[in-house]
Amino acid sequence: MRLSALEVFHFVSDTSMDLERYGLQTPQTKIELFLHSVHDSSTAPQLVTLAFGNTDLQETFARLEQEPFVVSVLPQHLDFLALKPWDWKGLVVMREDPKKVAHLEIKQGNQLFSLQCNQGVWASVTGEKVDEVGADAVVGLLSQLQVKQWLGSDYLGGGDSDYELSWAGSDGKARKLKLWKREGRTIGFLEGVSNDFFELETGDATLLMQPLIINASSNISNENSNVVETGHP
Numbered sequence: 448m449r450l451s452a453l454e455v456f457h458f459v460s461d462t463s464m465d466l467e468r469y470g471l472q473t474p475q476t477k478i479e480l481f482l483h484s485v486h487d488s489s490t491a492p493q494l495v496t497l498a499f500g501n502t503d504l505q506e507t508f509a510r511l512e513q514e515p516f517v518v519s520v521l522p523q524h525l526d527f528l529a530l531k532p533w534d535w536k537g538l539v540v541m542r543e544d545p546k547k548v549a550h551l552e553i554k555q556g557n558q559l560f561s562l563q564c565n566q567g568v569w570a571s572v573t574g575e576k577v578d579e580v581g582a583d584a585v586v587g588l589l590s591q592l593q594v595k596q597w598l599g600s601d602y603l604g605g606g607d608s609d610y611e612l613s614w615a616g617s618d619g620k621a622r623k624l625k626l627w628k629r630e631g632r633t634i635g636f637l638e639g640v641s642n643d644f645f646e647l648e649t650g651d652a653t654l655l656m657q658p659l660i661i662n663a664s665s666n667i668s669n670e671n672s673n674v675v676e677t678g679h680p
Contacts, residue, residue, distance in 0.1 A: 453520060454520070454521075455518045455519070455520060456505075456506050456518070456519045456520050456521050457506070457518070457519055458516060458517075458518050459508060459516075459517040459518055459519050460516060460517040461515065461516050462515050462516065462517075463510060463515050463516065463517055466500075466510070466517075469500045469501055469508035469510075469517055470500025470501030470508060471498050471500040471508060471509075471510050471517065474498035474499055474500050474510075475499060475500060475501075476498070476499040477496055477497065477498050477499075478496070478497045479494060479495070479496050480494070480495050480496075480497070481493070481494055482494075482495055495511060495512075495513055496511070496512040496513065497509065497510075497511060497512075498510045498511075498512055499520075502522050505521065505522070506519035506520065506521065506522070507519060507520050507521070507522045536597050536643070538593045538594050538595075538596075538597075539591070539592070539593050540592040540593065540594055540637055540640060540641055540645065541592055541616075541637065541640050541641075542590065542591055543589060543590040543591070543592075543616055543617055543622075544590065544617045545586045545587055545589070545590040547615075547616070547617040548564075548586050548589070548590070548614050548615070548616075549563065549564060549615065550562070550563050550564075550614060550615065551582075551585070551586065551589075551612060551613065551614040552611075552612070552613040552614070553610070553611065553612050553613075553659070554610070554611040554612075554613070555609065555610050555611075555656075556609075560573075560575070560659070560660055561573070562577055562582060562659060564582070564586075569582045569583075569659075571660060575660040575661065576660065576661040576662075577659060577660060577661065578657075578658070578659050578660070578661055581657055581658075581659050582659050584654055585612075585654065585655060585657070585659065588651060588654055588655060589612070589614070589624070589655075592624075592637070592651075593648075593651075594635070594645035594646060594647060594648075595645070595646045595647060595648045596645065596646050597643050597644075597645050598634065598643065598644040598645055598646060599643055599644065600642045600643050600644070602634065602643075602644040603627060603629075603634060603636075603644055608625035608626055608627050608636075609626055609627050609628050610625075610626040610627075610628075610655075610656050611623060611624065611625050611626070612624045612626075612655065620639060621638075621639065622637065622638070622639055622640065623637070623638040623639070624636075624637050624638075624655075625637075625638070626647075626652070626655065626656065632646055633646065633647045633649070633652035633656075634646055634647075635647050
């Protein structure tokens with residue numbers, strides 16, 4: 448919508464022979480659009496590329512790369528371009544069929560618990576008593592995981608996560624949700640699904656990191672607590 452309403456401030460040049468001068472030889476920003484014909488729906492969509500270069504006083508130089516001329520637009524009309532690519536992503540990380548999640552592992556520090564669900568009944572692989580309601584809630588949340596906000600692919604460097612949940616998805620592929628506790632926030636990364644880190648809502652983070660083994664001491668604020676693993680058929 449913002450692009451379709453973008454107005455030309457004035458025409459700068461009828462030719463694009465001096466692109467370096469306008470910062471359009473190597474544009475600072477490029478946007479590619481596929482446009483469909485409003486008259487013939489059978490026509491293949493046409494690729495057009497908008498390029499934005501230098502800003503000089505009150506105007507930013509721009510060019511439609513499929514056309515020869517250079518124009519300028521008002522910088523304040525391009526504020527939406529300051530958004531990072533991940534700001535345009537939807538908040539849903541993935542959708543999963545909870546009935547297909549037959550096994551879930553949860554790891555915290557050096558501790559590991561593994562739960563399996565057989566005909567709707569949760570059991571610990573090593574025999575501990577399981578919080579079945581909590582296990583169902585965790586798998587239910589994983590099946591439609593959403594984020595508070597995306598943080599980009601380089602938000603966190605290396606290092607071990609504080610908490611991990613692993614399971615096999617509906618497609619049979621391994622999934623691993625890594626969680627870090629940072630300054631009162633819970634940062635996540637879902638291997639094999641997204642390349643970006645994200646922040647979880649506090650309530651969702653608490654639910655995902657709850658102890659699923661009865662009398663286990665793991666919780667979201669205790670770094671030395673037990674870790675649990677869960678699964679659902």
